[in-house]
Amino acid sequence: MLRTARRSDPAELLVPDFREEPYWWLAAPPGQGGDTADHDLPRQVEVAIIGGGITGMVAALDLARAGADVVVLDAQGIGEGAARRSAGFLGRTLKRSVEWLARKGGHPYAASVYRELDTALKGVAALVEAEAIDCHHTICGRFVAANSPAHFRALIDDLEATHREVGFPYQVVERHEQHREIASDLYCGGAVIPDLGSIHPGLYHQGLVRRARAAGVRLLPFTAVQSIEPGEGQKRIATARGSFHARQVVIATNGYTSRHLSWHVRRVIPFRGFIVVTEILPPGLIERLLPRRRTYLDTRMNIDFIRPAPDSNRILFGGLTGTASDTAAPLAAALRSRLAAILPDLKDVRLARAWTGLCAGTFDFMPHIGRQDGIHFALGYNFAGIPIGTHFGRLVARRILGREDAESVFETARFPTAPFYGGSPWFVPLAMRCFDWHDRRIAARQPATSARAQP
Numbered sequence: 227m228l229r230t231a232r233r234s235d236p237a238e239l240l241v242p243d244f245r246e247e248p249y250w251w252l253a254a255p256p257g258q259g260g261d262t263a264d265h266d267l268p269r270q271v272e273v274a275i276i277g278g279g280i281t282g283m284v285a286a287l288d289l290a291r292a293g294a295d296v297v298v299l300d301a302q303g304i305g306e307g308a309a310r311r312s313a314g315f316l317g318r319t320l321k322r323s324v325e326w327l328a329r330k331g332g333h334p335y336a337a338s339v340y341r342e343l344d345t346a347l348k349g350v351a352a353l354v355e356a357e358a359i360d361c362h363h364t365i366c367g368r369f370v371a372a373n374s375p376a377h378f379r380a381l382i383d384d385l386e387a388t389h390r391e392v393g394f395p396y397q398v399v400e401r402h403e404q405h406r407e408i409a410s411d412l413y414c415g416g417a418v419i420p421d422l423g424s425i426h427p428g429l430y431h432q433g434l435v436r437r438a439r440a441a442g443v444r445l446l447p448f449t450a451v452q453s454i455e456p457g458e459g460q461k462r463i464a465t466a467r468g469s470f471h472a473r474q475v476v477i478a479t480n481g482y483t484s485r486h487l488s489w490h491v492r493r494v495i496p497f498r499g500f501i502v503v504t505e506i507l508p509p510g511l512i513e514r515l516l517p518r519r520r521t522y523l524d525t526r527m528n529i530d531f532i533r534p535a536p537d538s539n540r541i542l543f544g545g546l547t548g549t550a551s552d553t554a555a556p557l558a559a560a561l562r563s564r565l566a567a568i569l570p571d572l573k574d575v576r577l578a579r580a581w582t583g584l585c586a587g588t589f590d591f592m593p594h595i596g597r598q599d600g601i602h603f604a605l606g607y608n609f610a611g612i613p614i615g616t617h618f619g620r621l622v623a624r625r626i627l628g629r630e631d632a633e634s635v636f637e638t639a640r641f642p643t644a645p646f647y648g649g650s651p652w653f654v655p656l657a658m659r660c661f662d663w664h665d666r667r668i669a670a671r672q673p674a675t676s677a678r679a680q681p
């Protein structure tokens with residue numbers, strides 16, 4: 227059994243070798259295992275990709291396989307961005323529901339958005355298989371836990387509307403049945419989405435980097451791009467290490483977009499996610515707490531999320547998204563309390579790692595792909611960049627190669643910004659409090675009778 231702990235004692239909160247670092251770096255440390263190569267700056271390349279995360283690596287791989295001369299530049303080490311900091315949930319996540327989209331743009335538009343999200347989800351599985359990347363990819367299903375009876379009603383209504391529109395499956399889990407999914411009494415039932423998955427994001431990204439390098443992609447870590455001369459012809463790219471020319475440029479910087487990229491930084495809203503991982507748990511405990519070994523999240527706008535580690539007897543927990551802290555360690559105690567509120571058996575568990583990373587929101591809650599002043603961009607994944615980043619990476623490569631199958635419903639004439647916004651997201655903690663208020667309002671509603679809508 228886990229030891230009884232006094233909450234205020236750091237020794238009881240953290241294991242002795244606790245580190246503020248992503249758990250995934252144990253198996254896939256950035257800059258090791260052949261991940262980095264310090265090339266000299268080229269004088270001229272066909273394609274320069276800025277940002278060495280998932281989007282950048284997938285685009286680079288496809289372009290290099292098609293014979294293009296490609297460099298990937300990153301301000302940090304390759305793999306230090308969000309790509310190896312995520313929770314590894316694979317979903318069709320969008321803050322806008324199918325009904326909201328149908329009201330705004332009509333039913334065909336709403337269906338095309340969700341179909342493309344499904345293409346993105348399936349694209350990860352297809353790429354992992356085609357490239358034989360050993361990264362614990364699995365279709366484990368997701369349990370979405372309702373925070374109140376009204377949230378349950380809204381969840382089922384939303385899943386049913388999506389099922390009607392595009393046929394995605396789901397299964398209702400009533401409150402009295404929820405222990406078969408999670409050993410928690412906190413929730414009011416929920417739903418299983420059986421065809422969603424999970425991945426080890428570190429090994430996925432490491433696999434992409436290795437395949438890209440083997441295909442001839444040159445990596446330039448610790449090379450921040452300071453300016454790009456726009457235009458349709460050759461573009462001059464200035465970095466702290468000098469400058470060079472590229473025929474095509476791709477901006478794949480998502481939540482890390484720097485101020486040098488002035489048009490883009492005004493359109494993405496960086497916000498922090500926080501994750502902790504437990505010490506190694508006693509045998510059998512995960513099977514009792516999370517018997518189906520799915521991914522788990524709740525119905526609030528500002529979610530808590532849980533998953534078992536794919537490669538050890540530990541549980542990962544994330545929450546407090548958008549909190550104004552540049553580091554995760556100060557939030558470790560609060561994150562453990564939230565985890566214990568869901569799974570009381572873990573109230574005294576010690577934490578082995580805590581980390582944070584930057585995601586990118588957008589003013590319309592949609593991801594965006596397109597071209598601005600002759601420069602390709604793919605940005606604004608709103609917490610769901612593994613599938614969408616993979617998908618957009620492939621689309622950008624096809625666009626550069628002049629292929630026809632490169633259209634996206636997410637390419638819109640308008641990529642909105644806000645007056646006076648220059649990339650400083652001072653309002654994120656405030657927005658999170660508004661989301662909390664919105665969730666409390668939903669929870670206070672009296673739901674209609676309990677639903678058992680089955681697809």
Ligand SMILES: Cc1cc2nc3c(=O)[nH]c(=O)nc-3n(C[C@H](O)[C@H](O)[C@H](O)COP(=O)(O)OP(=O)(O)OC[C@H]3O[C@@H](n4cnc5c(N)ncnc54)[C@H](O)[C@@H]3O)c2cc1C
Pocket residue numbers: 276277278279280281282299300301302305306307308309310311312313314315316317449450451452478479480481482483484486487498499500501582583584585586607608609610611612613615
């Ligand atoms: C805590 C957390 C949990 C998450 N959980 C999930 C999840 O479960 N499922 C999911 O699908 N998504 C999740 N995400 C989101 C997902 O990780 C990201 O959307 C995705 O990794 C970001 O895209 P990317 O990999 O292409 O870019 P990133 O890996 O973010 O890389 C962008 C790179 O751009 C570089 N850069 C920026 N400006 C410049 C410049 N001027 N010059 C050179 N380089 C520059 C940065 O150094 C950075 O390395 C999560 C994110 C976080 C932080």
